[in-house]
Every structure is written in C-alpha cells, then in structure tokens.
Amino acid sequence: MTEQSPFANERDQALGVELRAALDTADTEAFVARLKAAVADAGAETSWDVLAAWAPQGLVAAVVAATLIWLVGLPAVRSAPATPLASAPIQIEVAPSQPEAVVITVAIMEGR
Amino acid sequence: MLARxxxxxxxxxxxxxxxxxxxxxxxxxxxxxxxxxxxxxxVQDGFIAAWHAxxxxxxxxxxxxxxxxIVANAALDLGRKRKVRHTVSIPEHTASGTVRPDRATDHTLFRERLRFALEELPERQRIAVTLFDAEGYSHAEVAEVLKVPEGTVRSYVFHARRALRRALGAFKEDAP
Incomplete structure (x- = not known):
C-alpha cells in the first residue's frame, strides 16, 4: 500500500490483492453453484408475473372505486320519487263515494 | 455478447x-x-432482480x-432492513505485540484486521475502494455504480486508502 494522490489513476495492487483475499472464503465455488441454481429456479419474469405483482393493488383500487360509486349513487337512489299512485284517477273514477282529498291531490301533482 | x-x-x-x-x-x-x-x-436477491430486469x-x-x-442496492437495502452492523472482533493478541504468531497465522490476522478496518469506513468509501482497487473498476464505472461524479469517487478511494493504511500501520509495526 503506497501513498497516492487523490488524482492518481493507478490502482493500489497490493491493497487490491489483500482486499480480495480478506473478502473471499474457501466456499466461493459452492456459493456460485448455489447462486446459479437459485437464479435458474427463479426463472425469467413473464408479463403475467408483472401483472400478478400488480394484482393486489388492482384489487384494492377496484374495491375503492366500487365503494365510491356506491356512496355517490346512494343519495340519488334515496331521492328518487316514490312509486306514484298510478291508479289514482281510476280510484277517483271507480270510487263509490267522493274520493279522499289526498287522492285528488296526488292525481293533480302527477299531471293527470 | 453474453450480456446481449x-x-x-x-x-x-x-x-x-x-x-x-x-x-x-x-x-x-x-x-x-x-x-x-x-x-x-x-447477492442472490440482486442476481434474481437483475435476471427479472x-x-x-x-x-x-x-x-x-x-x-x-443492482447487487450493491440489494445489499444496502438488506442492511437497512435488518439494521445489520456486523463487527468482526479482533482477537486480543493482535492488538498487542506480546504474541508472535507464525507467518501463516500472521497473514490471517492481517486480513481480519483489514476486514475490521474496512467495516469502519463509511459505506460509500468501502464500496469505492473495493470496486476500484480489488475489482479493477475504473473511476467512471464506480461513479456509475454509486451515481456520483468521478471526482467524488477519487475522493472516496483516497480517503479509504488513507484510513486503511492508518489502521493497518500499527499491525505492520507489530508484525515480526
């Protein structure tokens, strides 16, 4: 290991040899064999794998969207007009006696 | 060609x-x-990620x-996740000059001291000096790995070497 300027391009060969020796162990070949097997087992990623990885997020997004639609749509359903008294005029016509005021009012409001 | x-x-x-x-x-x-x-x-995570990408x-x-x-990022991620701060304990007799091991043992102890000194360096200095001096990367290649300018890589390597030299100096003085 020799003193060098920070602008020097040369490698410190002695330090390099010692660093490699310090970071290597005798089981390197076995490790590389295990690594190769692990990579082979992992296989290449297909487009289906990519889609599958996004599936949970997609599912959550779908649930959130469905909930929002339901929440926004609910007030509209609640404020929808009740079933009209479609038979009101008939009730008026066929009533044996004078129809009640409410029946007449409903018939007028419905424009009949 | 292989990469292609x-x-x-x-x-x-x-x-x-x-x-x-x-x-x-x-x-x-x-x-x-x-x-x-x-x-x-x-390394395994990094290679699998590289194959998938x-x-x-x-x-x-x-x-x-x-x-x-990719491998370095996998290592850095794992280090952050597991909060690993591995420390190699130096056998006590390496610190003192009282025990004079034979040359083979002496070399083993030197490497243990080197590993310890390396772990004491800041993370980026460790990576830079290992890639440049041990693995033969150019400054430009190290810069690409670390995503820093080449001048910064030179600085990392310089400071790492100086720290290692200082840490190992005492050992050399003790050596037979």
Whole structure:
C-alpha cells in the first residue's frame, strides 16, 4: 500500500490483492453453484408475473372505486320519487263515494 | 455478447454471467454487509432482480456496473432492513505485540484486521475502494455504480486508502 494522490489513476495492487483475499472464503465455488441454481429456479419474469405483482393493488383500487360509486349513487337512489299512485284517477273514477282529498291531490301533482 | 444474449432472454448466457460475476459480487456485498450470510442473500436477491430486469438492460452500455449496482442496492437495502452492523472482533493478541504468531497465522490476522478496518469506513468509501482497487473498476464505472461524479469517487478511494493504511500501520509495526 503506497501513498497516492487523490488524482492518481493507478490502482493500489497490493491493497487490491489483500482486499480480495480478506473478502473471499474457501466456499466461493459452492456459493456460485448455489447462486446459479437459485437464479435458474427463479426463472425469467413473464408479463403475467408483472401483472400478478400488480394484482393486489388492482384489487384494492377496484374495491375503492366500487365503494365510491356506491356512496355517490346512494343519495340519488334515496331521492328518487316514490312509486306514484298510478291508479289514482281510476280510484277517483271507480270510487263509490267522493274520493279522499289526498287522492285528488296526488292525481293533480302527477299531471293527470 | 453474453450480456446481449442474456438481455434477449437467453438463460444459459445469464448462467455464464452468474459464474463470471458471482464471486466479485459476493466480495462487494461483503464489503457492504460484512462477512455475513446476509451478504450471500443480498447477492442472490440482486442476481434474481437483475435476471427479472434483464429486458430493461441496455446492451450498448457496460454490463458489469449495471449488475453491480443492482447487487450493491440489494445489499444496502438488506442492511437497512435488518439494521445489520456486523463487527468482526479482533482477537486480543493482535492488538498487542506480546504474541508472535507464525507467518501463516500472521497473514490471517492481517486480513481480519483489514476486514475490521474496512467495516469502519463509511459505506460509500468501502464500496469505492473495493470496486476500484480489488475489482479493477475504473473511476467512471464506480461513479456509475454509486451515481456520483468521478471526482467524488477519487475522493472516496483516497480517503479509504488513507484510513486503511492508518489502521493497518500499527499491525505492520507489530508484525515480526
């Protein structure tokens, strides 16, 4: 290991040899064999794998969207007009006696 | 050529790249995480991630820094997740000059001291000096791995060497 300027391009060969020796162990070949097997087992990623990885997020997004639609749509359903008294005029016509005021009012409001 | 073949999905070509770069990648991961099984896990995670991302590799650019960056990131991520701060304990007799081991043992102790000194360095200095001096990367390649300017890499290497030299100086003085 020799003193060098920070602008020097040369490698410190002695330090390099010692660093490699310090970071290597005798089981390197076995490790590389295990690594190769692990990579082979992992296989290449297909487009289906990519889609599958996004599936949970997609599912959550779908649930959130469905909930929002339901929440926004609910007030509209609640404020929808009740079933009209479609038979009101008939009730008026066929009533044996004078129809009640409410029946007449409903018939007028419905424009009949 | 191998990297180009691998980029087109050739598993055999990637297998050869694993054989070629597995050991250097392990040394880089060990420089980051220490002599720990975590380093092996990080290398495996990194290679699998690289294989899955191989379609995104640009074959006009050098393969080695691309792969090393992925492995180094896997090691850094694992280090952050597991909060690993591995410390190699130095046998007590290496610190004092009272025991005079034979040359083989002396060399083993020197390497233990070197590993310890390396782990004491800031993370980026560790990576830079390992890639530049041990693995033969150019300053530009190290800069690509670390995503810093070349001048910064030179500074990292310079300071790392100086710290290692200082840490190992006392050992050399004690050596027979």
């Amino acid at each position: 073949r691998a980029a087109s999905g050739d598993g055999d070509a990637f297998g050869i790249l694993v054989e070629r770069y597995g050991a250097p990648a392990r040394r880089v991961a060990r420089a980051i995480l220490g002599m720990d099984e975590d380093a092996d896990d990080a 191989i379609a995104r590799y640009d074959p006009t650019r050098p393969f080695r820094p691309w792969l090393t960056r």
